Amino acid sequence: MAEPNEIGASGFVAPGDPDGPILRLRGVRKSFGTHVVTEVLHGIDLDVHAGEFVALVGPSGAGKSTVLNLVGLLDRPSAGRIWLDGTDTSTLDDAGLTRFRGEKIGFVFQFHHLLPAFTCLENVMMPLLVHRGRPDAEMRDRARDLLVRVGLRDKQDARASDLSGGQQQRVAVARALAMRPPLVLADEPTGNLDTHAADQVFDLLREFNREYRGAFVIVTHDARLAGRCDRIVEIVDGAIRGDSRASM
Amino acid sequence: MRFEVIVALRFLREGRFQTWLTLAGVAVGVGVIVFLSALISGLQERLIENTLGSQPHVVVRPVDEAARRMVEDGADTVVAKVEKAAQRPRTIPDWPLNLARIERVPGIVATSPIAAGAAFAVKGDVSKAVALRGVDPARFDRIVDVTGRLTAGTFRLEGSDAVLGEGLARDLGLGVGDKVRLLTEGGRADVFLVGGVFDLGAKDLNERWVLVSIRNAQTLLNLQEGITSIEARVDAIFEAERRAADIVDRTGLEADTWMQINRQLLVGLKSQIASAVMIQFFGVLAVALGIASVLVVSVVQKSREIGILKAIGTSTGKTMTVFVLQGAILGLAGSALGCLLGAVLAILFRNLALAPDGSPVFPVDLHWTRFVAASVVATAVGIAAAVAPARRAAKLDPAEVIRYG
Ligand SMILES: Nc1ncnc2c1ncn2[C@@H]1O[C@H](COP(=O)(O)OP(=O)(O)OP(=O)(O)O)[C@@H](O)[C@H]1O
Ligand SMILES: [Mg+2]
Numbered sequence: 001m002a003e004p005n006e007i008g009a010s011g012f013v014a015p016g017d018p019d020g021p022i023l024r025l026r027g028v029r030k031s032f033g034t035h036v037v038t039e040v041l042h043g044i045d046l047d048v049h050a051g052e053f054v055a056l057v058g059p060s061g062a063g064k065s066t067v068l069n070l071v072g073l074l075d076r077p078s079a080g081r082i083w084l085d086g087t088d089t090s091t092l093d094d095a096g097l098t099r100f101r102g103e104k105i106g107f108v109f110q111f112h113h114l115l116p117a118f119t120c121l122e123n124v125m126m127p128l129l130v131h132r133g134r135p136d137a138e139m140r141d142r143a144r145d146l147l148v149r150v151g152l153r154d155k156q157d158a159r160a161s162d163l164s165g166g167q168q169q170r171v172a173v174a175r176a177l178a179m180r181p182p183l184v185l186a187d188e189p190t191g192n193l194d195t196h197a198a199d200q201v202f203d204l205l206r207e208f209n210r211e212y213r214g215a216f217v218i219v220t221h222d223a224r225l226a227g228r229c230d231r232i233v234e235i236v237d238g239a240i241r242g243d244s245r246a247s248m
Numbered sequence: 249m250r251f252e253v254i255v256a257l258r259f260l261r262e263g264r265f266q267t268w269l270t271l272a273g274v275a276v277g278v279g280v281i282v283f284l285s286a287l288i289s290g291l292q293e294r295l296i297e298n299t300l301g302s303q304p305h306v307v308v309r310p311v312d313e314a315a316r317r318m319v320e321d322g323a324d325t326v327v328a329k330v331e332k333a334a335q336r337p338r339t340i341p342d343w344p345l346n347l348a349r350i351e352r353v354p355g356i357v358a359t360s361p362i363a364a365g366a367a368f369a370v371k372g373d374v375s376k377a378v379a380l381r382g383v384d385p386a387r388f389d390r391i392v393d394v395t396g397r398l399t400a401g402t403f404r405l406e407g408s409d410a411v412l413g414e415g416l417a418r419d420l421g422l423g424v425g426d427k428v429r430l431l432t433e434g435g436r437a438d439v440f441l442v443g444g445v446f447d448l449g450a451k452d453l454n455e456r457w458v459l460v461s462i463r464n465a466q467t468l469l470n471l472q473e474g475i476t477s478i479e480a481r482v483d484a485i486f487e488a489e490r491r492a493a494d495i496v497d498r499t500g501l502e503a504d505t506w507m508q509i510n511r512q513l514l515v516g517l518k519s520q521i522a523s524a525v526m527i528q529f530f531g532v533l534a535v536a537l538g539i540a541s542v543l544v545v546s547v548v549q550k551s552r553e554i555g556i557l558k559a560i561g562t563s564t565g566k567t568m569t570v571f572v573l574q575g576a577i578l579g580l581a582g583s584a585l586g587c588l589l590g591a592v593l594a595i596l597f598r599n600l601a602l603a604p605d606g607s608p609v610f611p612v613d614l615h616w617t618r619f620v621a622a623s624v625v626a627t628a629v630g631i632a633a634a635v636a637p638a639r640r641a642a643k644l645d646p647a648e649v650i651r652y653g
Contacts, residue, residue: 065651074559074647095563102561109650113556117262127560129251175560 020086021047022182022215023071028080030066030238040066041238043080050182051213053206055226058235064219065187067235071217072105072185073097085182102131106176106214108186108205114168114175116161120152123160124174131179146174150204166197173204177214184208186218190225198222252566255557256573259550266542267578273538274582275589278626281531282590282618287597288524290611292517296485299513300506302448304360304391304479305488308350308495308503310338337365339474346499347478353494358390358481363462365469365476369412370429371420378416379456380430382465382475391479394446394459400424401444405461410440413454417445430458432468440464535626536633539578543571543637547644554641555649564642571638572631579630583623590622 023046030041040063048054056064069075070082073089082089085104092100106127114123124143128134147156150170155163160171169189176184186205190198202225209216220226234242260267340346343361351359363382368375385403389395394411395403401424403411410428422428422442431437440460447454466472482491485506492503507514547554554567594612601609 069647069650072559074650098558098561098563101559107559113552113559113650115553115556117258117553126557129254130557130560130562130566132251 021083022050022085023048023217024081024083025067025071026081026083028067028070028077028082030063030070030075031078039078039238041070041077044235044238044240046233046240046243048183048215048217050215051209052215053209053230054215054217055229055232056217056219056235057221057223057226057232058241062235063238064235066238068185068187068217068219071183072107073101102127103179104181104183106179106181106184108169108172108176108184108189110188110191114160114171116159118160119157120147120160120163120171121156123171124178127175127178143174143178146177147171150174151200164197166193166200169193169197169201170204173201173208177208180212180214182214184214184216186216188219188221190220190222198225202228251562252569252573255570256577259546259553259570260574260577263542263546266545270538270542270578271582271585274535274578274626274630275585277531277535277538278583278586278622279589279593281528282587282622283593283597283612284527285524286590286594286612286614286618287610288520288527290613292520293613294611295513295517298449299510300485302392302450302453303506303509305482305485305506306356306480306492306495306503307505307509308340308346308478308480308499308501309476310340311500311502337469337471337476339471339476340478340501343475343478346501349498350478350480350495353491353498355483355487355491355494356480357483358387360384360387360391360479361462361475362388362477362479363465363469363471363475365465365471366433367458367468368431369416369420369458370431371422371426374420375431376416376419377456378412378430378458380432380465380468381457381459382462382469383459384462385459388459388479391481392448394444394448397446397448398444399447401442403444403446403459405443405459405464407461408438408440408464409443409460411444411446411459412442413457414445414447415451415455416458417442419455428458430460430468432470434470436468436470438464438468532625532629535579535582536629539575539630540633540637542578543575543634544640546574547571547637547641550641551644552649554644555646558644558646559650567644568638568642571641572634575630575632575634575638576627577630579627580623582630583626586626587619587623591619 025044025046028041028044029039031037031039044067056067058064070077071084073084076090084100087100089097089100115126118126121140121143124146125139128139128142144156147153150173152167152170152174155167160168163171173189176186184205189205190201193201205216205218206228208214218229226232231243231245233240347359347361350356360383365380367378367380369378383405385394385405389403399414401411405411410430412422412428417423420428424442424445426442427439428442429437429439448457460468462475466474480491480495482488488505488507492505495501495503558567591614594614597610598608598612603609
């Protein structure tokens with residue numbers, strides 16, 4: 001728990017500072033409700049550096065998904081600040097948040113959330129298409145490479161809805177990595193999979209993390225998988241209860 | 249835009265049955281608009297052509313209450329009134345000057361001075377009351393196309409030439425080259441040579457009109473150098489009243505329009521136009537409702553996909569564009585089908601009933617502008633109808649969608 005305070009309590013991170021954390025939370029609070037206001041997060045401080053592979057654990061209802069949604073810029077905190085790659089995200093307007101979401105963050109959701117109307121290849125290409133700015137061939141090649149990497153070479157033209165759960169989740173991993181985001185967020189990515197498929201997906205995430213040193217934050221209830229992460233952050237009742245590093 | 253187009257097309261393709269139903273709805277709407285408006289304007293054109301083909305758009309007369317009444321009462325009373333009123337019809341004062349003034353009125357495309365009055369046509373011991381009209385053939389042809397409607401002979405009025413309607417020719421047993429005697433109230437009479445016979449498509453005119461040169465009419469009717477009216481053609485028939493008012497302003501004469509002379513026809517035309525507008529309005533409304541409702545449903549059905557797209561960085565604007573594009577595509581593709589449907593219906597209908605001479609009983613006006621207008625309107629309506637559903641899509645909260653899987 002000592003580390004977050006080493007880089008200055010103000011929380012300032014110089015943009016583009018290669019040694020700075022990719023993600024920094026300071027005093028992040030979140031309340032829900034208009035008439036009856038319930039505070040779900042009670043001041044979260046957290047730093048995640050490039051290349052880190054973090055497990056976010058805790059009992060159901062502790063606020064793990066809430067943290068992930070805030071970090072993923074799907075929602076704004078009620079109080080506190082979140083820095084992403086050196087930028088204070090509270091200074092961004094909605095369009096800026098959307099752009100950041102596309103460029104800086106890769107999501108893997110529990111219910112894989114692919115676009116059923118599109119093929120696997122198109123699903124993987126989608127973040128690139130939304131973002132534009134690359135020639136067709138390059139986007140296609142990159143998406144194809146990723147599908148090969150996740151072991152779905154012959155499924156690229158299959159409709160996403162025709163795949164098994166484990167296969168769909170591997171497509172979702174490929175999609176999350178299409179933009180090579182500095183931060184990948186996964187909310188119970190293996191929650192609906194059997195042990196074998198869960199291992200496959202987890203191994204893939206781990207592999208990509210080692211390969212290009214993106215920061216990964218993974219919510220999991222699986223103690224066995226959490227044990228294979230570099231670092232385990234435990235949230236209980238909307239506050240960080242523990243933060244431990246695996247001895248490697 | 250490419251991303252938006254790809255997603256819009258894919259969403260529509262996903263809709264399958266829904267999309268086809270909507271396309272069919274738009275097509276029927278546009279088809280009905282095209283077909284009915286083509287039919288209505290075809291019928292209208294036919295009606296106008298039939299009526300105004302043998303009528304001037306504007307008739308300019310000397311100021312005279314009695315004469316005015318005569319016109320309104322119709323041709324039958326002309327003879328009687330003339331008998332009572334005077335030896336000769338009233339003439340337009342200084343008509344060459346007034347003719348020049350009328351010609352300068354904007355929107356007047358042709359004018360023809362007329363020397364007209366009542367007369368009797370006599371052949372052997374048969375005699376018929378006729379409307380004697382002294383005209384200049386070249387000028388008069390531009391008001392009423394007599395040359396185009398000749399059934400025999402030519403429309404030339406030199407010397408003692410006379411050209412008359414086929415009804416009168418039949419009644420008196422006259423043909424081209426025959427002689428006919430014209431007799432007026434004042435007891436003046438002359439013998440004319442039938443140079444041509446016309447069919448103006450109006451029984452009354454075919455049985456009454458006898459066209460001679462202005463000079464001869466002036467002599468027979470004792471008009472000296474005078475003429476009794478100036479007939480004019482305008483560029484836009486529904487502007488006739490305005491043109492007539494201009495003429496009255498500039499000449500101080502009286503001017504009647506086809507609209508006053510054919511009140512019934514005008515009422516008919518106006519109600520046809522009104523019904524065409526109604527049909528178009530409801531057609532467009534149906535198209536708008538069809539597109540809007542399918543997109544509202546689609547936004548609900550696709551809310552998961554929309555949430556995912558937003559979570560991976562799709563902006564609000566792009567999300568809206570995806571749905572507005574769907575509206576535009578439905579409108580455009582639907583109207584393409586609708587134009588085809590409307591054209592097929594119109595052609596079938598036209599070929600359904602043919603008059604004895606082979607011309608269609610129901611003429612249709614399938615000008616290309618009709619298709620373009622219908623398509624542009626349907627597409628614009630599709631876009632407009634898509635805006636509200638698109639807004640809803642753009643407002644969807646991705647966090648919500650993702651939480652509830
Ligand atoms: N949009 C919301 N409105 C109201 N309450 C919410 C909302 N989102 C989360 N909560 C509440 O916040 C608390 C934390 O929810 P969260 O989903 O973050 O838990 P979690 O740690 O992810 O749990 P689980 O392991 O079951 O997924 C819960 O009590 C939940 O009911
Ligand atoms: Mg959760």
